[in-house]
Amino acid sequence: MQTVIIGSGNVAYHLAKAFMLNAVPVAQIFGRNEQELEKISEKLQIPYSTxxxxxxxxxxxxVSDQSVGEVSRLIIRKDCLVAHTSGSLPIDILAGEYRKSSLYPLQTFSKSKKLDYQHIPFFIEAENEEDRKLLSDMASAISKNVMESTYEKRKYIHLTAVFACNFVNHLFSRAKEISDSQKIPFDYFLPLIDETVGKIHEIDPKYAQTGxxxxxxxxxxxxxxxxxEDESLEIYKTMNHSIQKLYEL
Structure with missing residues (x-):
């Protein structure tokens, strides 16, 4: 089966890498950013084109959610399957006469950070059972955690991810601003962060709350x-109010 990945960002790179490491061939990487495509091509030995x-x-x-619809119009072949990797878009955003689907990897991606692809959950949606099986088999070649999901369910998966990842990372950034302002090495806080994250592997987050x-x-x-002061003060007040409301204090 001939597979083409469209995009040159973090998700495109890691998905291409995961496929290549698990003997799932990728025929081409296609996109607009030639510099990034060339880097991916050289590293993974996959042909590219702009x-x-x-x-x-x-x-x-x-590609970004804002670009999915536009990019999908570049695909003119009708007897093919097209999948986007967004957690927040329906499959009918894809604007072609081909078969439509979604292959959503639940992870935060940075090109410089190595990942264990076997533990990344993949959520599959397709218009028919044959395509669901095709995508499931492909995802199962690189991950142990593959499941089907409707768009309605995927919206909540993505929302949960924003709370659990994006918001938490923003708090790390704000915390580092405070430590930097007092010339306290942020590295000193990493054991605390690691323990906080590690605890929720064993304890329900609600019961792990301290402070x-x-x-x-x-x-x-x-x-x-x-x-x-300013935004940090508002965040502090909002977070404390939310904690106290959760525990009815």
Missing amino acids: KKLSDADLYIIC PAVRNDKRILEMHEELL
Whole structure:
């Protein structure tokens, strides 16, 4: 089966790499950013193009949500399967007469960070059982965690991921701003972060909560608020209010 990956960003790179490491051939990587495509091509030994989209049985679109519809119009072949990798778009965003599907990897991707692909969950949606099986078999070649999911379910998966990943990472950035302002090496906080994340592998997050808000320690809460201003102060107040509301304090 001829497979083409469209895109040159983090998801395109890691998906192509995962396929190649598990003997799933990729015929071409296609996109607009020639510099990034060339890097991927050299590293993974996959042909690339910015001009001519190769003929394929399966096209996997790995671009921003805003570009999926536009990019999908480049595929003119009718007897093929097209999958996007978005967690927040329906499959009918794909604007062609081909068969439509979704192959959503639940992970945060950076090209510089190695990943264990076997543990990345993949969520599959397709218009018919044959295509669902095709995508499931392909995803199962690189991951132990593959399941079917409707668009309605995938929206909630993506929402959960934003809370669990994007928001948490933003809090890390804000925390580093505070430590940097006091010339405290942020590395000193990494064991605490690792333990916090590690705990929820064994304990429900609700029961793993610690800190002044869950203890309703008003002295510390007020002291911290005096040390903060602007957005960080608003985040601090909002987070503490949410914690206390969850525990009805």
